[in-house]
Amino acid sequence: MKYLILPVAVLAFSSFSGAVFASDIAAKPTHVVELFTSQGCSSCPPANRFVTKLSENTDALVLSYGVTYWDYLGWTDTFGDPEFTQRQRDYRDAFGASNIYTPQIVLGGSAHSPKYSKRDVADMSLPETDIDLSLTRDGDTLTVKANVTQDIILDVVSFTPGEQSVKVTRGENGGRTLDLTNVVTDVQSLDWNGQVATVVLPKTENTRYAVLLHDQKTAKILDAAVID
Numbered sequence: 430m431k432y433l434i435l436p437v438a439v440l441a442f443s444s445f446s447g448a449v450f451a452s453d454i455a456a457k458p459t460h461v462v463e464l465f466t467s468q469g470c471s472s473c474p475p476a477n478r479f480v481t482k483l484s485e486n487t488d489a490l491v492l493s494y495g496v497t498y499w500d501y502l503g504w505t506d507t508f509g510d511p512e513f514t515q516r517q518r519d520y521r522d523a524f525g526a527s528n529i530y531t532p533q534i535v536l537g538g539s540a541h542s543p544k545y546s547k548r549d550v551a552d553m554s555l556p557e558t559d560i561d562l563s564l565t566r567d568g569d570t571l572t573v574k575a576n577v578t579q580d581i582i583l584d585v586v587s588f589t590p591g592e593q594s595v596k597v598t599r600g601e602n603g604g605r606t607l608d609l610t611n612v613v614t615d616v617q618s619l620d621w622n623g624q625v626a627t628v629v630l631p632k633t634e635n636t637r638y639a640v641l642l643h644d645q646k647t648a649k650i651l652d653a654a655v656i657d
Contacts, residue, residue, distance in 0.1 A: 455564040455654040458490035459554045461641065465517045465533040466609065468506045469499035471601035476532030476543070481592060481610040483550060490639055490655060492588055494613045496531060504600030508593075508612050516616060523648035538643055538650035555650055562642055562652040566632075573619065573626045573640055575652065580645035583626055587615040590637045611637075632657060 464480045466473045477493070484491040495508030496517060517529045524541060535541045536553040562575045573583065588611045595607045614636070619626040630638055642652045 455656045457562075457652075457654050458488055460486075460489040460550060461537050461555065461639075461650050461653050462489055462491045462550060463535040463538075464491070464493045465496050465513070465529070465531055465535070466493055467496050467499040467509065467531045468595055468597055468602060468607055469502045469504040469600040470531045472543070473532045474602070474605070474607060476534060477607060477609050479545070480534070481608065483547070484610050489550065490653060491611045492586055492613050492639060493609050493611055495609075496529075498529075499531065499600075502600045504597055504602065507595055508609065508614075512616060513613060520648055523646075538641070538648045555653060558651055560642065560652045562640065562654050564640060564654050564656045566656065569629050569631045571628050571630045571638065571656065573628075574624065575642060577642065577651070578623065581621060581651065582643040582645050582648075583619045583621045584641045584643065585617045585619060585628055585630070586613055586639040586641060587617075587630075587636055588613045588639065589635050 462480055462483055464476060466477055480491045480493065483489050494513035494516065495506045495510065496514045497506060497509040497511050498514055500506060500509065517533065520535055520541065521529050530543065532543050533541055534545050536545065536550060537555055540553060560575050560577050565572045590611055592608050592610050593612055597603055597605050597607060617628065619628055637655060637657055639653060639655045641650050643650055
């Protein structure tokens with residue numbers, strides 16, 4: 430299943446949403462919150478705001494994916510990508526759900542709902558394992574290492590940290606300005622040989638990378654890390 434789904438110096442950082450990270454330090458979130466949202470969906474703004482608040486927690490990694498299936502309502506999502514719609518479908522299949530919808534919040538690759546509370550999120554931390562996921566950089570080459578024997582999917586999610594505002598002029602949200610946090614721009618699934626994987630990821634000012642290690646059968650996120 431293709432889930433589109435799926436360190437060294439000591440410096441301080443404040444959150445996964447907009448903090449300035451040291452370029453060669455991987456941060457390890459304890460919670461991963463993936464939001465599937467659409468600028469053309471009138472029900473999505475409250476979920477966008479909810480995950481923005483969650484991103485203030487230094488332990489939570491928030492990722493916002495723009496999906497494309499509401500574009501026909503009159504507004505083409507400026508962050509939408511069919512790849513992200515497919516990721517949501519793959520989650521649907523892993524969960525045994527009957528459909529996809531927005532807003533959909535996926536917690537740790539394990540559970541989904543259109544609405545969660547902060548307590549719900551706090552109760553859905555990543556599992557404690559001895560996987561020991563680590564990321565190291567050599568120029569533009571990122572090396573991923575982990576101690577894992579089960580079948581996994583290794584995804585690298587590129588996202589723009591912090592908030593972005595979009596003025597919507599048509600469709601269900603016409604006339605509104607929407608704020609989105611940690612907007613995903615790309616997802617890559619890496620080949621995994623059971624020990625290590627490498628990928629070329631250029632260091633850019635406005636891009637951060639999240640590495641998500643998914644159980645191949647269930648889509649559950651076993652471990653995660655973030656690096657510039």
